[in-house]
Amino acid sequence: MLETLWQWLEGAGIAQVLIASGVGLAVGIAAGRLGRSEGGVRKKGVASKGDKSFFKGIQYLLSDDHDHAIEEFTKSVQVNSDTIETYVALGNLYRSRGDIDRAIRIRQSIILRPNIDQGIKMRAIFDLGKDYRKGGFLNRALKTFLEVARYDPSDVRTLKELERIYEELKDWEKAYETRQKVARLEKGDHRHILAHYLVETGKVAAEEGDMGRAKSFYSKAISTDKGCVDAYLHLGDLYFARQEYKKAISTWKKVAEIAPQFTFLAYRRLEGAYSRMKDLAPVGNFLKECSRSNSDAFTHLALARYLNNESDSEGALAEIEKALELDPSFWEARRFKGEILLDQGREREMLAEYRDIITHLNVSHMRFQCTQCGFEPAELMWKCPQCNRWDTIGLKDVGGPVAEHPA
Ligand SMILES: [Zn+2]
Numbered sequence: 001m002l003e004t005l006w007q008w009l010e011g012a013g014i015a016q017v018l019i020a021s022g023v024g025l026a027v028g029i030a031a032g033r034l035g036r037s038e039g040g041v042r043k044k045g046v047a048s049k050g051d052k053s054f055f056k057g058i059q060y061l062l063s064d065d066h067d068h069a070i071e072e073f074t075k076s077v078q079v080n081s082d083t084i085e086t087y088v089a090l091g092n093l094y095r096s097r098g099d100i101d102r103a104i105r106i107r108q109s110i111i112l113r114p115n116i117d118q119g120i121k122m123r124a125i126f127d128l129g130k131d132y133r134k135g136g137f138l139n140r141a142l143k144t145f146l147e148v149a150r151y152d153p154s155d156v157r158t159l160k161e162l163e164r165i166y167e168e169l170k171d172w173e174k175a176y177e178t179r180q181k182v183a184r185l186e187k188g189d190h191r192h193i194l195a196h197y198l199v200e201t202g203k204v205a206a207e208e209g210d211m212g213r214a215k216s217f218y219s220k221a222i223s224t225d226k227g228c229v230d231a232y233l234h235l236g237d238l239y240f241a242r243q244e245y246k247k248a249i250s251t252w253k254k255v256a257e258i259a260p261q262f263t264f265l266a267y268r269r270l271e272g273a274y275s276r277m278k279d280l281a282p283v284g285n286f287l288k289e290c291s292r293s294n295s296d297a298f299t300h301l302a303l304a305r306y307l308n309n310e311s312d313s314e315g316a317l318a319e320i321e322k323a324l325e326l327d328p329s330f331w332e333a334r335r336f337k338g339e340i341l342l343d344q345g346r347e348r349e350m351l352a353e354y355r356d357i358i359t360h361l362n363v364s365h366m367r368f369q370c371t372q373c374g375f376e377p378a379e380l381m382w383k384c385p386q387c388n389r390w391d392t393i394g395l396k397d398v399g400g401p402v403a404e405h406p407a
Pocket of ligand 1: 370371372373374375384385386387388389392
């Protein structure tokens with residue numbers, strides 16, 4: 001709760017005020033309203049009644065009682081109508097409660113004040129952008145954050161808000177440009193994020209049928225981040241669509257090298273090759289190599305599918321057994337086993353398999369999880385929808401079954 005409050009206070013721009021003055025509050029945050037020198041705002045005529053309400057408001061906030069907090073802050077501004085931080089606090093409270101109209105009106109009342117300090121005005125415009133975003137008015141939010149960015153092009157917080165909106169609008173090129181700006185201002189490795197934007201740009205080009213452009217974006221993504229799995233997958237798809245099967249396979253193979261845990265994404269694609277490629281030897285060689293170096297349940301199932309396609313059902317069943325040894329709850333492998341047994345009319349073995357399934361029925365497990373925030377999506381996603389980080393979602397149980405791969 002403390003952390004939420006702190007973020008909230010920071011959002012309200014009153015954290016600094018609270019620290020700067022020194023009145024202790026319940027949780028050890030020093031609080032006070034002795035005005036702020038920052039930004040040239042000076043509070044005239046400190047009205048003790050309004051201050052009392054402000055303090056009460058903060059205390060209600062600390063106990064998560066937003067209704068009473070709003071009540072007290074409203075009293076506070078009635079007594080002391082020139083106190084900007086109370087307005088900011090009220091606006092943020094309304095926003096957090098989803099009362100976007102009220103939040104917006106409060107920002108506007110700050111922005112329209114005559115002789116307002118430019119920094120405070122920009123801060124209010126930033127908050128207005130966040131209100132718009134919360135209300136789902138993406139285009140208005142975009143315009144608003146762009147205005148703040150024009151005023152202060154090196155404000156990383158604003159750039160990140162812009163980047164998120166571009167992502168939501170699927171304007172990947174703008175998202176890329178914005179991340180480049182962030183990368184110049186903030187330390188850290190931004191390459192994997194930049195690579196994702198390039199891949200997404202390439203996917204759009206591919207959907208529009210511009211394969212040359214798509215290819216150049218996938219290649220640029222790989223040169224930006226050698227570990228970008230999605231780029232190899234889609235570049236491989238592109239070669240495959242062009243019937244350049246060898247190139248497709250060698251590109252998908254890269255996934256097995258750089259991220260063995262995601263090789264199953266390449267296997268799915270290989271299965272599409274069975275009906276279209278005349279010579280399947282490269283696929284077989286690839287899968288056999290994988291099963292030597294990377295012996296997981298997915299690999300054995302992929303090899304089983306290959307062998308079955310080559311009419312080697314015994315070999316296929318043997319691979320399925322290896323997969324099930326590693327992961328008894330790998331339902332996709334069980335289904336495939338059932339299909340083979342049914343096809344061959346092996347009823348007694350079907351019955352034994354059925355008995356085995358029953359003993360494993362209680363096994364259930366989630367498949368993917370974000371290493372940063374713990375979120376468990378139903379399918380693999382490159383970007384965590386909860387904490388908004390890229391490339392943090394991995395397999396929760398190695399060798400577990402997988403339903404779908406990301407687009
Ligand atoms: Zn997460």
